[in-house]
Amino acid sequence: MATDHSDMPSPSRRAFLSGRRAQRSPWDDFLSRLRRGADGQVFDFATAAGSARLVPANMQDVYRARSLCLEHGVTLALDGIPASAALDDMPVLWVEPGAAMARHERLGPDDSRWFVQPGCLIGDLEAAGLPQFCDQPPHLTVAAWLADRRACDWDRGCTADSGLVHAMVLLSDGTQANLGAFGVDNRKPLDNLRVQAMIPRLFELQAGVQDAAEDGPEWAARYRLDALAPAQGQTVNLAHLLLGHGGELGWVEWLVFDQRAGRPADRAYPARYGNRPGPDAAAQARDEAIRQLFDPDSLFPAHSQLF
Template structure:
């Protein structure tokens, strides 16, 4: 019988796996869904989850191996070529869309549900939006969710369950005198005072121009129009996939209406985000994702 050392001498030692190869091997072992690797120098792959557990495993492995977890299918995504990245595409296994009750105006929606499906269901906020986008990609798209300052309630978004970078599940929804649901989560509870500080600071006022919001993250949702309720879920509107992974959403068909499509007003002469404004955006992102599991900048604008 040959000794292990002699066998190793005869057949040669296996080369050690790189961190990226080990990451990919462990992901494939854990995931029920499909994993496809791209040929890039830094390392790139796509995961189409077969179950939400796949996303939990992916987040944990991304945090362990320093891999960016990015939302796939979003318009104008950053290339993210300089470091290893896992693109996660919510597919048919995460595409439920159903009314909460026979006479209920609210809809439970999973991230892989297509915008065309929601428009056909009669939710007005999705009218004339790209039907091929998943609702997760639409929610992350700054242009698709570009309501005027303080008017984020027009999204019809009522509630969101979000997986944060540290593995915490955050319930984001209405927040006020009669609704303290977000405070049930200690992680969110710690974030709320700082978010309100940022929303009330002079820097946030500079991000308003001609009633438009020019920041990457919708702090104006914490200063809604008169009569509207503060809703922490609205912070996710146009977030570029940089704040967390959306597990499910609730929309109200009574409240929704499409964002204005006046491109000249909104994008023709609109100022870009300067260095001072960037500090506010970075502060918001640091509250949600201090360790950089999600992309620092998910979209190119």
């Protein structure tokens, strides 16, 4: 004879009646807190390790996500990078800068510089006449383009050809680092104590790099330390350290590009890339030292893009 279960309390009701709550996993707790605090959209991929996507409505969503990821041991990864690693063996929040972060505009009527938010599409920048984005995938966000090592593969010392002038970057500890030209006439990066402490170590690491004549024109490392030893006539620019950074050093809040300084990107996409050997042991050690300077908390992925 069939048993009538209609009067039996559900598991959740039994837990309520007994005064016990159903136990939530650390991932469920993280996701719940993120959803309560975010104005943007949150999508759960329901994977074993924990994986979700945040499309932030504003920078406050990103600040909130950074804090929660750090607290819960969740990796904060930039979504949309070409050839990105799966990162399926760790809890990860993929953050996709969307239309709410897609503004791009000239700094002034006769100014060649453009203010650009991370969600701006490459196609929009090409249409605006910035030559460095010519023939690049139009659907990519500028944040994904900046993180892509193949797109930012200029010759050693030639990072100024990117036209990148400034970058505001959110670091793992919540510091906002204003990276830009650095020299006798421009000490802006020194306004930030965190960046001020990083600069001597960065120059120390750069001093250990072989001369271009010995090692060829290609930059065979993950992070563009050659930005600190630019070609003759160019200025040291700390923002250029982010070219091809893979989303591993910080979250880019906004960028400034000079339309006159950029050159067509097809010249920065040499066929040599696919046949190039990976970084040697010394370059790998420098890369890791740079990553530790920017992200000592290991908030961002260590290897977000296949080299």
